[in-house]
Amino acid sequence: MSVAQPDATPAVRIGSALDGEHAVSSLPSLFAGPVPFSIHLSIAFLAAIVLAGVFAPMLAPWGYDAQDLAARLQGPGILGGANKHLLGTDELGRDILTRLLFAIRTSLVTALVGTLIAALIGTTLGSTAALRKGIVGEALMMLADVQASIPFLLFAIAVLGFVGSSMPVLMIIIGLNGWDTYARLARGLVLATAEEPYVEASRLIGASKLRTFLRDILPNILGVLVVQMTLNFPGAILLESGLSFLGIGVQPPLTSLGLMVGAGREYLLYAWWMSVFPGLVLLATTMSVSLLGDWLRDRLDPRLAGQ
Amino acid sequence: MALLMFVIRRMFRAILTLLLVVTFAFVFLRLAGDPLLVLLPENTDAAVVEIFRARWGLDRPLPVQYAYYLLNVLQGDFGQLYSDGRSALDVVLMAVPKTLQLGGAALAIAILIGIPAGTIAAVYRNSIVDRSLMMLAVIGHSMPTFFVAILAILLFSLTLRWLPSSGSATWLHLLMPAMTLGFWLAASIARITRSAVLDVLVRPYMRTARAKGIPLFRRVVTHALPNAAIPIVTIVGMIAGHMVAGAVIVETVFAWPGIGRLTVTSVGARELVVVQTIVLLVSAAMVTINLLVDISYAALDPRIREARS
Numbered sequence: 001m002s003v004a005q006p007d008a009t010p011a012v013r014i015g016s017a018l019d020g021e022h023a024v025s026s027l028p029s030l031f032a033g034p035v036p037f038s039i040h041l042s043i044a045f046l047a048a049i050v051l052a053g054v055f056a057p058m059l060a061p062w063g064y065d066a067q068d069l070a071a072r073l074q075g076p077g078i079l080g081g082a083n084k085h086l087l088g089t090d091e092l093g094r095d096i097l098t099r100l101l102f103a104i105r106t107s108l109v110t111a112l113v114g115t116l117i118a119a120l121i122g123t124t125l126g127s128t129a130a131l132r133k134g135i136v137g138e139a140l141m142m143l144a145d146v147q148a149s150i151p152f153l154l155f156a157i158a159v160l161g162f163v164g165s166s167m168p169v170l171m172i173i174i175g176l177n178g179w180d181t182y183a184r185l186a187r188g189l190v191l192a193t194a195e196e197p198y199v200e201a202s203r204l205i206g207a208s209k210l211r212t213f214l215r216d217i218l219p220n221i222l223g224v225l226v227v228q229m230t231l232n233f234p235g236a237i238l239l240e241s242g243l244s245f246l247g248i249g250v251q252p253p254l255t256s257l258g259l260m261v262g263a264g265r266e267y268l269l270y271a272w273w274m275s276v277f278p279g280l281v282l283l284a285t286t287m288s289v290s291l292l293g294d295w296l297r298d299r300l301d302p303r304l305a306g307q
Numbered sequence: 308m309a310l311l312m313f314v315i316r317r318m319f320r321a322i323l324t325l326l327l328v329v330t331f332a333f334v335f336l337r338l339a340g341d342p343l344l345v346l347l348p349e350n351t352d353a354a355v356v357e358i359f360r361a362r363w364g365l366d367r368p369l370p371v372q373y374a375y376y377l378l379n380v381l382q383g384d385f386g387q388l389y390s391d392g393r394s395a396l397d398v399v400l401m402a403v404p405k406t407l408q409l410g411g412a413a414l415a416i417a418i419l420i421g422i423p424a425g426t427i428a429a430v431y432r433n434s435i436v437d438r439s440l441m442m443l444a445v446i447g448h449s450m451p452t453f454f455v456a457i458l459a460i461l462l463f464s465l466t467l468r469w470l471p472s473s474g475s476a477t478w479l480h481l482l483m484p485a486m487t488l489g490f491w492l493a494a495s496i497a498r499i500t501r502s503a504v505l506d507v508l509v510r511p512y513m514r515t516a517r518a519k520g521i522p523l524f525r526r527v528v529t530h531a532l533p534n535a536a537i538p539i540v541t542i543v544g545m546i547a548g549h550m551v552a553g554a555v556i557v558e559t560v561f562a563w564p565g566i567g568r569l570t571v572t573s574v575g576a577r578e579l580v581v582v583q584t585i586v587l588l589v590s591a592a593m594v595t596i597n598l599l600v601d602i603s604y605a606a607l608d609p610r611i612r613e614a615r616s
Contacts, residue, residue, distance in 0.1 A: 038442065146324045149544065149597045151589045153552040154570060158335065158582045161574030234449040242556055245453045246571055261454055265560075268457065269465055276461070279454035290449035291442070 039295050042288035049285055053108045056101040061086070064102055065253065068093035073271040088273040090263070099255055100278055106256045107282070110171055111237040117175025118236070119229050122182025127217075129183065130190035131209055141187065144180035152177055156239070160248040170249055174239050178232045185228055189221040196220075227300050230293035234286040241282055257282040313605050321598045328590040332583045333376050380587065386580040395580040399566065399588060405475060406565030409484055409558065410550050416489025417496050417546075422532075422539070424493070425500025429508060430527055440497065447494030452553055456487045456560040473562035484561040488553045492546060499542050503535035510534070541604055544597040551589055 052059060062085070069092065076088040076096075087096040125144070129137040156173045163169065193199060194217065202212045241258025243249030250256040255263075257278045264274025360366045367375075379385075385395045428440040463483060464472035474480050507513065508531060516526045555567035562568065566585055573581035 142320060142323075145320070146327060149324060149548075149590075149594050150328060151548060151551040151586070151593060153555055154582075154586045154589055155331070157555065157570055157574055158586055161582065162335070162577070162579055238449070238451055241451055242453060245451075245556070246559060248574065258451070258453070261451075261457065265457060268461060272461055275454075275457050279451070279457060282451050283454060286449040286451065287446050290445045294445050 036295070038291055042292045045284055045288045046292070049104060049281070049288075050108065052101055053105040056105045060095075060098040060101050062095035062098045064094075064098055066094060066098075073267065073274075075271075076273050076277075087277050088271065090271070090274050091267060096260075096273060096277055099260060100257075100281060103255045103257045103260050103278055104281060104285075106250055106254055107237060107240060107258070107285075110167070110174065110240045110250065110256065111233060113171045114174025114177070114236045114240065115229050115233050117171060118178040118232065119182050119225060121175065122179035123186045123225060125179070126183035126186030127190045127213060130187045130194070131213065137187075140183070144183045147176075147180040153239070153242075156243060157246070157248060160243060165243075165248050165251055167250070167254075170240065170243070173243075174236050177239055178235055181232060182225065182228060186221065186225065189224055190217055193217045193220055224300060227293065227296045230289060230296055233293070234290045237282070237286055237289075257285075310605060314602055317598055317601050317605075321594045324594050325591060328587060329377060329380055330373075332587055333373055335583075385584040385587065388578055388580060390576070390578065395578075395584040398581055399569065399584045402564060402566045402569045405563060406554055406558070406567065409481065409488065409554060409563055409565055412481055412485035413488035413492060413550065413553075414546070416485060417492035420490070421493040421496025422500050425497040426504050426527060426532065428497070428501045429504035430523070432505065432508075437501075441501065444494040444497045447490060448498075450491065452487055452491050453556045453560055455491070456483070456557055459483050459487060460560070475563050480561075480563075484557045484563050487561075488550070488557045491553055492549060495542070495546065495549065496539070500535065500539055503538040504531055506538070507531045507534045537604065537607060541600055544593065544600050547593055547596050551593070 057064075068089070071085070071089050071093040072091055074083050074085055074089045074093075076083065076086060078086050085095050085097065087100065089095060090099070125140050129140040156177070159173060160169065190213070199212060199216050202216045207215070237257075240249055241256060241261070244256045244258035245262040247259075247262060250259050252259075260278035261275045261282070264271065264276075264278070267274050357366075365372070383396060385399075387393065388395060388398060424440050424444070428437040431437050460472045460483070463470040470483055471477075471480050472483075504527075513526065513530060516530050521530075551567070554565060555570055557563070558565045558567035559571050566589070570582055570585050573579075573585075
């Protein structure tokens with residue numbers, strides 16, 4: 001097939017797709033033109049959060065599990081006082097800042113893996129539904145409708161509560177949560193892209209369906225799918241933190257943002273910092289990703305704005 | 308005729324969905340472990356265990372057990388609590404009114420905020436008002452409800468001492484949970500309303516109304532909103548799903564004795580039948596809502612029936 005394979009680079013193909021009716025844009029081109037201040041702020045905050053998560057063990061001023069029972073429930077040092085613990089301590093005298101850094105790490109990794117699982121399942125099933133019309137395609141899209149019409153959080157609680165919570169199970173649960181969005185999107189995109197002349201050409205020269213999909217269709221719809229991942233990421237992080245808050249998500253000795261907020265709930269009256277700092281980080285993270293995702297989508301296709 | 312076919316197809320799909328849910332609940336019951344080990348005292352004689360196994364039909368092959376389970380559920384028998392033998396259905400139904408009360412209040416708040424906000428954003432499209440409102444909606448929807456609830460408790464209960472932080476004795480108790488859930492739902496309603504109204508504003512009849520000299524407010528309220536209502540109503544199913552998810556968290560934080568809190572406490576008490584019953588009933592309610600929305604939409608708009616056949 002090497003002779004007949006179009007030797008265009010992906011960038012050129014993306015360019016040609018841009019002219020088509022179903023404009024699909026590459027990610028770098030999204031950042032051309034004016035970028036609002038709120039987006040700058042979101043990106044800066046997210047960069048800081050990712051760095052904090054990645055370098056948590058190096059940045060942490062105290063040991064992750066270092067208890068100091070003499071220094072229980074101490075107020076945040078940043079608010080004055082002679083406290084060595086910048087964001088205070090919890091009921092066992094552990095440093096909140098240290099635990100926060102590790103919580104960011106756990107929450108980000110869990111939500112990221114969950115989002116990737118959802119995107120993988122959804123894209124695979126959605127693309128299959130588009131390429132294999134008939135009973136298989138119908139059944140797959142019906143499954144996506146079923147997913148959308150059941151109370152998923154209740155299922156998640158039932159499974160985690162009774163089968164037991166562990167990181168792999170939690171990640172799979174988060175992955176199963178949003179797959180139907182990607183399936184519908186991927187199906188639509190694949191159907192639209194399959195009409196493009198270069199896909200037609202690939203088919204005519206005898207490329208297999210799988211090859212056409214992987215080499216010609218997938219690279220062109222990837223941008224939209226990545227933006228969709230940005231839009232679904234806050235949902236994934238909220239599901240993880242919500243479940244952890246209820247005590248059936250991330251389990252000690254690990255900690256996550258939701259688990260920290262939940263742990264501090266009982267000490268609200270004496271030690272508000274235990275819940276408030278992790279909560280604020282969670283809030284700022286989901287907001288930043290949402291604003292970024294929303295802005296990316298508007299950039300990608302103005303027709304989608306506000307939907 | 309096309310409508311009838313549409314209704315039949317949708318009902319078939321709804322029944323299939325529920326069948327999948329029941330099947331999942333059954334498989335899951337088996338995964339969670341041997342029910343006898345949970346029910347009987349620890350040192351029960353093996354012979355006694357076998358007698359109970361036979362009595363409750365647990366010695367029969369799985370497909371037969373599945374058939375019995377299905378029959379029982381269809382007859383409204385969802386099983387009994389392990390601890391005191393009460394009917395799981397009764398326990399769940401007792402919590403339903405509280406959840407409906409919270410859900411109703413939250414929905415009212417969400418509609419009162421979401422629809423005006425979405426409409427104003429659409430009318431003043433791309434203005435600073437529109438951008439601010441939509442940014443608020445994005446932020447509102449991505450806020451963790453449990454943290455908002457905790458901030459509300461910190462402010463209104465612990466600092467200002469205006470509102471009770473938990474329970475459901477008076478209407479004051481309803482205020483904070485309903486607001487927390489309501490603001491969150493308002494964000495999605497505002498976004499849907501905006502795009503639905505935007506679609507309507509460019510229609511010729513809106514231009515005609517403007518040419519006739521009807522003031523902006525009346526144009527929007529009497530001409531645009533009624534026409535935008537259908538797409539807004541179709542997200543009722545989605546809202547119901549959000550409401551269930553939100554209720555679990557909000558009810559737990561504020562100790563509101565509804566279905567959401569019952570789910571969490573039943574997981575803690577390892578009352579599997581209660582959780583199962585809630586999953587089945589809530590799924591049935593959501594599937595029914597979605598079915599009714601689909602059918603009424605198709606009845607109102609013939610294009611839907613043809614597009615999906």
